[in-house]
Amino acid sequence: xxxxxxxxxxxxxxxxxxxxxxxxxxxxxxxxxxxxxxxxxxxxxxxxxxxxxxxxxxxxxxxxxxxxxxxxxxxxxxxxxxxxxxxxxxxxxxxxxxxxxxxxxxxxxxx
Numbered sequence: 001x002x003x004x005x006x007x008x009x010x011x012x013x014x015x016x017x018x019x020x021x022x023x024x025x026x027x028x029x030x031x032x033x034x035x036x037x038x039x040x041x042x043x044x045x046x047x048x049x050x051x052x053x054x055x056x057x058x059x060x061x062x063x064x065x066x067x068x069x070x071x072x073x074x075x076x077x078x079x080x081x082x083x084x085x086x087x088x089x090x091x092x093x094x095x096x097x098x099x100x101x102x103x104x105x106x107x108x109x110x111x
Contacts, residue, residue: 002050003028007035010042016051020058029061042074045101049080059092066097077101 002017003024012035017024035041044065066076079101081089089095 003031005031005035007039007041010040012036012041012044013047014044015047015049016054016058018050018052020051020054020061022055022057025055025057025061029064032065036068042069042072043077044069044074045077045079046098047079048082048085051085052082054085054088059088059094062094062098075099077104 004013004015005028006013006015012032014028014032016028020028032044046062046065062076062078068074069076076098077100078089078094078098081100089098
């Protein structure tokens with residue numbers, strides 16, 4: 001298991017693996033489902049620090065968590081996104097539904 005999950009109140013932090021393929025996406029999807037049953041989750045942060053490759057299954061994983069959280073008034077964030085992963089997220093249209101975590105932190109320190 002190359003990914004990490006951490007539940008902190010209503011925040012779920014997901015440390016993604018180096019390669020987010022169909023197999024990994026399914027494992028993470030199931031683990032996230034279990035974590036969301038353990039406690040109320042309103043916000044999810046996908047941490048791309050180790051991720052160098054993501055296929056359509058990873059895109060589906062992120063979009064699916066967005067759909068789940070949108071009905072709760074929640075939000076999905078992405079963090080530590082490399083330039084390569086930024087291109088993938090942009091081409092997939094995910095920046096319309098996710099917020100870069102670093103922008104939130106920056107806005108908090110400027111205000």
